[in-house]
Amino acid sequence: MKTATINDVAKQAGVSKKTVSRVINNEANVSEEMRAKVQKAIIDTGFKRNPLGMALAKNRSLFIALLTDNPSPGYLMKLQKGILQGCTEEHMGLFLYDCSYYSNSLLKEIEEFIDNTLVDGFVLAPPICDKLELLEMLNRKNIQYIRIGPSYKNQGEFVGLNYHKASYDVASYLIRLNHKRIGYVKGHPDEESSFIKEAGFKQALTDNKIELEDNLMAQGYYTYQSGKDAAALLLNKTPRPTAIFASNDEMAAGVLYEAQSRGIKVPQELSICGIDDISITTKVFPNITTYRHPLVNIGYRAAVLLINRLKNKQNSAPQGDSKNNEIFDGELVIRDSTAQLK
């Protein structure tokens, strides 16, 4: 019942282990005759390469891990799903590691994780993908990574949404609905995406000749609670904003709750929208207007890119020598939380 090893295949085909290894790895300089003979033996014996033996010999496990902090469940689930798809397609396992951005033993914990698993690649989800010390540590240890998120200090490759267009489009939509007093809930100040989204929002106001009112900008941290808190602030202003644009859906849901708990009718008295299109937007009442973030696809591409880099990288070149960044577009998804202002 034990699976066949490379030795079994070699014996069966009457060749050396090394030749079998050559065939498995599709190396050049193997005669067609040999290749065919070995391939037959591989099928006959039901051989499966043992990834551990390979990893030990090559000193590269090809295992990768998804490193997450702890953002919104909906965001993470979609991303994870895509990454998993990519890994499965590439016949690769995916490790998970959850850490906390502000832990001061963060780097040590991650190093320990690396030692325990010998992963040689990471997919870095936000916000952890914007932690410079971490990126530097990975560079130092020559561990490959790919970031989910926008360009950040020219570190590594990334896959992400065009956030500028996203927030620009959402804001423009609100403006088309005749909203002029638009509250904005910013993203986490440590994340690069926050600034890009904010710039897109402001651009939309400028392009439509709407004056930016600083006191309609509230700080958020991409969490539900922070959205709620920001909404509380914004809804106390007089005159009240007629719309609130939260820079992600998790916060938009918080805004919606806060409005409803004050008896403010959405969308009749307040329009609300977010960015991401995570599952909660279609589970609350009313469903939230948002901007579709192709997270599953983004995760998928990130995994595939990373794995291919690992497979090709026989000689360990330094990080980010060839930047195949991929930037995705999304689209506005109009639901029931926004309405035309009379």
Added chain:
Amino acid sequence: MKTATINDVAKQAGVSKKTVSRVINNEANVSEEMRAKVQKAIIDTGFKRNPLGMALAKNRSLFIALLTDNPSPGYLMKLQKGILQGCTEEHMGLFLYDCSYYSNSLLKEIEEFIDNTLVDGFVLAPPICDKLELLEMLNRKNIQYIRIGPSYKNQGEFVGLNYHKASYDVASYLIRLNHKRIGYVKGHPDEESSFIKEAGFKQALTDNKIELEDNLMAQGYYTYQSGKDAAALLLNKTPRPTAIFASNDEMAAGVLYEAQSRGIKVPQELSICGIDDISITTKVFPNITTYRHPLVNIGYRAAVLLINRLKNKQNSAPQGDSKNNEIFDGELVIRDSTAQLK
């Protein structure tokens, strides 16, 4: 910069590799003097055991994987978080594998995953934990597993919530609020938990001398949409139920949405509650009354149990020889979606 190997330690301590190995593995029959000498060398060299070498030699990777289908994001996130905690504590990596219950190549895909990663243990989340063919396949391949969920055909160890008490307590609470026409949304018919919860619900009615009305029982599948659909059915009955108890929170959220989209005021005109206490219950308005399912803790215990079993199981004893099942209690969490019936 390369980490020290067992050879380095041996040289440093002036002993054989094997002796170092003995110390690492805490084997008996090592003199105190040796042990101390080796331990010092381990520290001096900064030695870290290479898990791949170990796995290859022992033919046991000690890696485990979380096998999920695709239930509610909130449920999975909490579970995953706990499992991850357990793994990290035990210095173990966690693989993720997402599959689909109804795929007819399911077993083949999982076998391929096992070949690709050489995991030797699985945490099985619902609903996949109730798939008999899978359990049999794992038994056959002598791969350890632990199930998240109630006892099922005496297969393997499990960790889970006392569902009978959960639904009994929730139903009793609704009854104390004076509700008598209580709609019930059942769980997925393929999952063992559904029947246990249903039994608890019925028991509460019986104990309180309330007649069970069959047409107030609607089939659900533990998904948001199925909760919404079931609610549509139940809310069309006349007289309308005054409360709906969905057997998980994901469905309860669906019920809430359906009620609100019909303009039914919750909790004034309809009380709603669920089971699990996943994050969505505190993100919708009003917050949903539920029964706390200590999912993080359950995941944690599952991981720890499984890993310890693997570590101890030098000789591969058959599955489930010693059943250390753990059943957790939860508690009723009263929020804003339920109210006293006048």
Added chain:
DNA sequence: GTTTTGTTTGACACCGGTGTCAAATTGTGT
């Protein structure tokens, strides 16, 4: 036909650990 070059193949050591078994050391009984 001989030398030079290029391709194909296998022997062997090695990656970093563990299992087996025998040798060396220590302890016990008489």
Added chain:
DNA sequence: ACACAATTTGACACCGGTGTCAAACAAAAC
């Protein structure tokens, strides 16, 4: 003091692959 058992240690093969290098062979150049 001796024979014998129990404990402690190390030599060596092995887990399942890959890298290096030289040997065997074929093709091209002289």
